[in-house]
Amino acid sequence: MFVQVAESNNSARSSNGLSCPLRSGLPAALAAACGAVSFGAVVASGLTDPLPLAALAATVGLAGWSAWRANVRANALRRSERAAAVAAESLHDTRARALDFARASTDWFWETDADHRYVFVSDRLSAILRVDPSSVLGSGLLDLGSLVEDAATWAEYRADILAGRDFQELELSIPTTNGGSLFLRLNATAVRDAQGRFRGYRGCGIDTTAETLALVEARFMQTVVHDALDSISEGFVLFDADGRLLICNERYRQAYPTIADRLVPGATFAEILRTAAERGGYEGEGDVGAWVEQRLKRHLRHAAPVDGLLSDGRWYRISEHATGTGGVVKLLMDITELKTREEELAGQTNRLEVTVAALRESERRYRQLVELAPYGIVIWDRSAIRFANTAAASILGVGADGLDGAPLARFFDDGAALEAQLAAAAQGGDLRVEGEAIRPSGERRFLELRASPAVHRREPAVLLVLNDVTDRRRVEGELQRAQKMEAVGRMAGGVAHEFNNMLTAIGGFARLAERNPADADRVLTCVREIAKASERAATLTSQLLDFSHRRVSEEREIVAIAPLVRDLRVFLKPLISAGIDVVFDIRDEDAHTLISPVTLNQAVLNLALNARDAMPTGGRLTIGLTVETPPRAFFARHGGLHPGRYAVIRVTDQGSGVPDAIRDRVWEPFFTTKEPGKGTGLGLWMVYGAAQQAGGVAELESAPGQGACFALYLPAIDPPVLAASPPPLLIADGDSAAILLVDDEASVRSYLRLALEEAGCVVTEAADGVEALERFDEAGGLFDAVVTDVSMPRMNGPDLARALEERNPGLRILFLTGYASKETAADLTAQAGRRIVMKPLPPERLLEALNELLADE
Structure with missing residues (x-):
């Protein structure tokens, strides 16, 4: 019956055109022993079933069955050996290809084990270092700390390495035997097994020495060239092929005082000419645009040198030359003395004519400058306006004749107080104030007024220069908001870290108390720690509200200065550049003063950020706090201060210091030495105002070239006495609320x-x-x-x-x-x-x- 079923199955298989590979691989003896039985049919019917196999073994005999099994195993072994040989050859090719890439690359490659020890370093590193790499880089990644210039930076990278995270752009500085340095940059990827366990790093290194030294050399050469050009007596300016200013020395700017602020890199020659025309440089009566076009053509023709009297009142020999790259170099040689001698030789008669012409020219130029000036110019005799240019009438919103004889107070909010303040300028000295002008249409404009002594009809008067700063205030406000949003964004990481720490403490102690509520001492300890963490969170929230000015009140209050200054660390951490070490030197923990905490927070933060900007290459920023009694010379400088004890906050940097030329101007509003768009000039002015609000003063205490030290002197007061009182009860006369x-x-x-x-x-x-x-x-x-x-x-x-x-x-x-x-x-x-x-x-x-x-x- 079994044989018939097998043959039936075999017939079915044969009818489908299928052969039996198992039977074709049988030895001859086994095949002969099978006789008329179709072995392929047996296999097809279920060879793996123990019952048919046993029947097969009984049919063919035990010897035939063993021979067949041995032959099958031998064939399988040979196939495995061939597959292993192919895999080994492929692995060898892949490894050889990877090593060829490593040898041909200008970079070098490395690998570590799970303990961060090097297990492979390509030969390229030996060629770069010219010494055994282990003598420089140590035995593992954790030995690289001495080669990273900034300790804080290494601490961040070391934390990444210990955590098994990828890292990029690790900069190493390696001293060489000839006194120089090699600069290397490392990048690494963490290697993990199928279960996600960390197995080590694989990475590459780049030799950045040439790039770094080239950058240093380029900066040095740029400084040398600028110093050389500022040292010569001739004016020098260079424009590129597109007519944009590249270099301009100070002597050239002095020759053009009316447009000196426009002589900055990036300004085009056409823009400079138009500014000169607007400010009185164009003296003709024709079209200003045509004059600009004609002057541009002359600029590009490089004609012979010409002599000209420039806006600084001196004569110059002006020569222009083409450069090899298509630009233009312009040189100014001061020939004022030569011209003076020529005029003296012209004779007495000629001199009188020249003098008269010069006076007429001076008067015409004066009128033109006054009328074309973008600022309002007013002469006020302390009772009425006696002269006003077109710009002044436009600023105050009236017609050209609407100011003559009009009282000044009519155009300003709280005009009487403003007149009283400006009248002091007629007695001598300059004065700068701000006022809010109200135009006849009701529109309000913010003005900056500069008052100087003048004379009108032989009587003391005041010369007023009006500058409409409404648009500037708006732009500055937008810039400050943008800068603040950027600062808040960078702060988010630091604040989130602090809050996570507090939440960890609160949640952790809550869980510990929950585990064993019967242990009263343990629960009380956990509750106290939770209360401390919540108080820290509340303090940080208060600091954030101070920073964003979201306080219910900005009135003055007694402020503990030490914790306020110390809490600035949270805000400064994401804002301070790498390479700057912030040190808090708090020497008096009981220092208190009467001030708005919002104002004090902003003042110290402004000083810290200015110190950061003064150290672009890094350094130490120190914020100190002491309580001291200043010497008599201090109170002599500041006559309005009351002698006594002062809390002094000093913010010190290791920058280049404040030059003597601008030391007296650093507290002025809108004065800044930063590039356009990077500073409003209001930071130190706000700091000074914060000190005055508290009844103190701000000073610049350092000498030029020794870094900058700004100090806030705030009147010190005794700490408030906190009287312990029982919690108030709401029950009155036995009734519940x-x-x-x-x-x-x-x-x-x-x-x-x-x-x-x-x-x-x-x-x-x-x-x-x-x-x-x-x-x-x-x-x-x-x-x-x-x-x-x-x-x-x-x-x-x-x-x-x-x-x-x-x-x-x-x-x-x-x-x-x-x-x-x-x-x-x-x-x-x-x-x-x-x-x-x-x-x-x-x-x-x-x-x-x-x-x-x-x-x-």
């Missing part, structure tokens, strides 16, 4: 309810303003006070207060908020029976505020 509590955050609402109930209050809860109105109506409005959050969904706190006012105008309301501006706080507390308290708040502060609210008559 009925409180409607509204907050959308369930956990906060639960905390507030427990605190109020502990003090004896009867509390009704609501999750938002809509639900609060429902609870109020259900209770018939029988509540002593409402405690509500300001920001809530569906209906917020202010809208709820307005709705409740219609039901009960005398209902007392306590607002709780995480942030609010002065304007918002003023609106919320404008009427009696309203108070606002900042979150987070401890139970004592909540009950104290509610007691004060209920006690108000």
